[in-house]
Amino acid sequence: MEKRHLVGWMISIVFVLIAGCATDPAQRQAVLLQAEHKAQYTKALRSIEGHDGEYPARVLRGMEQLKSMAEQGYAPAQFKLAYYYYTGPASYDCLKQDTKEAYYWFGKAAEQNHREAQYEFAMLFNPKSGLKQYADAEKYVYWMQKAADAGYAKAQYALGRMNEKGEYVPQDVALAKELFEKAAAQGDGQAQRALKRLGK
Template sequence: MTNIFKQAWEGLFGSSPKNDVDSKLKKLAEQGQADAQCDLAQAYYEQENYTLAKMWFQQAAEQGHTRAQHELGLMFFAGHGVAHNIELAQYWLEQAIEGGRSDSLFALENIRENTNAYSQERIYFLQEQAKQGDAEAQFELSLAYYYGQGIEQNFDQAILCLTKAAEQGHFIAQYNLGISYENGQGVKQDYNQAIYWYQQSAQQGYPDAQYNLGGMYFHGIGVKQDYQKAIFWYDQAAEQGYDGAYVNLGFAYLNLEGSENMDQAFKWFSKAADEGDASGLYMLGGCYMEGIGTTKNLTLAKKYFGQACDRGLQEGCEAYQDLHNRER
């Protein structure tokens, strides 16, 4: 891996995915990178620092980051760190839906069906349906318990209901259960269980689960690092329009040998760049600078570094300035 790509790898992903996460995320978030802002918000949310979580989710959401829009909508619905606000919850979920996020549609429909924040009658109905094995009711009841809507907040009950729905093949429940095990939310952290539930959901074609499963293989979390398997699952998500997978596909191919893999890296960095992804723009500039999957072209390299810089990626600014200095 050439220097520019090595620097990018360490700057964007870290030499180890679990080391110095907060400091690196905060640096990138402060530079305006939406992915980092969203990840930092998630980290604060898991620490129950809802004020900072809301702040960083909102900054990413305002840049069009669909996962941040989704999470911000859920925060307004649940009243975590913000006043309970159905209108803002619906607004941010609608923004995420426009960006192609499928689970936001389900969440929005759920909110619209239960605008009264789960009346006692609704809770009773869900409990009765859940007892009869209705997976949809079990899943919806898990959300009520998790967010404390219409019933006392109870993470143990939320996980119990979520597990029952997941075991019946509810793919969003399977995905959410995977997240719970990966992050240790309501359960003891267990990467094996996270991978199992992500895989169950991913095999049903759910792109969010496919993306997360790809990430487990990409970083070697709970499994042996395997770029080929990461590529398989990232590709499944990307083919469904999950644009967050594009730049990671590029990196995965970059870690394999052979000109065909370099061509694929260039292809996916290009797709990420077309979506305005700062990391994708930066890496596409690197491809043109190093001749990876394409002919060397310093003019184009400078162009894409500049565009990455304009989107707040400091590495892009530094690479742009470096090329500018060479021209003097």
């Protein structure tokens, strides 16, 4: 069993143990539901990534499982589904790119404070490198700020660059350095190089 899937299985067991200790029935039900979602999510990823059946049937089956979970509101599934819709054949040649679906599901996960989804959602709005039909500087900054505030290093670096250059936001080199420091502390190489460039 791959390390990531083993970790997912162990987390599910922990959720079940926590549920057993919960005294409030509603809390117990919520914990068990979360454990079930985690187990289903792990199963879907195993199917997509080549551990459960023949290609391409396993990938398409895994996508159906992800979509079912996404429709139930499970943010990690919404994010992963959006990722596969966005990358399409770049991930698996049996998948078609669907930017409308990617936009929809990245947005759903972002609204649930999934920080990586917030970053990817922001990138769709990037007036320079995002999708032309969604280009919107205000939304780009808004969602990048949300992801940065949530501690996502890539977003902290991206927001730092905006502040350093005065792009889409007022120029603020001091704030840029602060954001670079936060990202660099998490091991982000681009942020570390930016600090060296700024002489810090």
